[in-house]
Amino acid sequence: MSFFENTRKPQGFGGKLMTKMMNSGHSRLSQWGFSNISVNPDAEVLDVGCGGGANIAVWLSKCRNGHVTGLDYSEVSVSESRKLNAAAIQREKCKVIQGDVSAIPFPDAKFDYISAFETVYFWPELKKCFSEVNRVLKDGGTFLICNESDGMNASDDKWTKIIDGMKIYNCDQLVTALKEAGFMEIKPYADAKKHWLCIVATK
Template sequence: MTILQRLIEQAKHPNGLIGSIMLRIMNVAHRGMTSWLIESGAIKNGDIVLDIGCGGGKTIQALSRINHHGKIYGIDFSEQAIRNATKVNKKDVASGKVIVKQASVSNIPYPDAYFDKIIACQTHYFWQDFAKDVKEVFRVLKKNGQFIIISELYKINYHREDYKTNKEIRQLFDHVGFQFVNIQEHKRNGWLYIMGTK
């Protein structure tokens, strides 16, 4: 396995010391995209929010700061990510405002129509069965709730073989049942923002 392949594997499933370092790097690297999410105004005070692929936990921390009366949940496939995210959000985890759990997007451990907002920042291109996983997200989203994906375009093009174009994404979201789909590109930074409203 090459060094690049090892790094990609650690990005997919952070593990051990290298994984912990990778999670810290991702926390810094994703800061701009998290700010773009917050500036969009999509997250409202009082929302129940799920962060899929919560990684090192800094996005959860940023969302908690603007969502004083809401609750933030995070799931990640990586046990190391859950440890790091718990540590970063220690105070909010202790108070019950933040709940992080090891879980997969393919089997979200929450009931139907539970969340107001669901976000996936720099993770969806790793999902094994994107169409099936979007249906699972739809299941746990409340009516009129919103599912937001933010990602770097070049990573989508590198990691995904399907659902790479805005047209494909829009068709999938329409097929799953989203009433409205908004897709924006941040040209300067090469970022993609997808928001589906149930």
């Protein structure tokens, strides 16, 4: 397995290293993504594909009266996210569990916000996964997608060759899948210079 496969599913020592790289390397993208939404401090939040847990920490800082759950299918990601957010977990403000976005292990209409940072590239059957997100989101809830690759930069194609199962979507493809999954209001934001893409979808 190449080191870069750890972007899809961190494993072993290389996976631990990758989660730390993700936490620092994605911080600007994360900051930009969060700038496109307003957050209720009492919110119930789910961060899907939580990686190293940095975005869980951001959510916790914004939802001081709420609760944040991290979900990832990588044991390493779950472990690293728990370490980073140990204090919040101890105070029962946060939990991090292992699970799959194609079968989210929560009841209908549980969350006010769901986020997906740098992760939808690896989701199988995008419409099915988006439908699962829609299911566990409350009516009027927000789904935030942030991608460092907008599908419009030819130089990003190399990653899909290096990383098995990775697919980079453009804005139209994501919007179409979100509509098919039942999202009503969809607002895309783009940084054309950096080829960043953020989509805010409301149930």
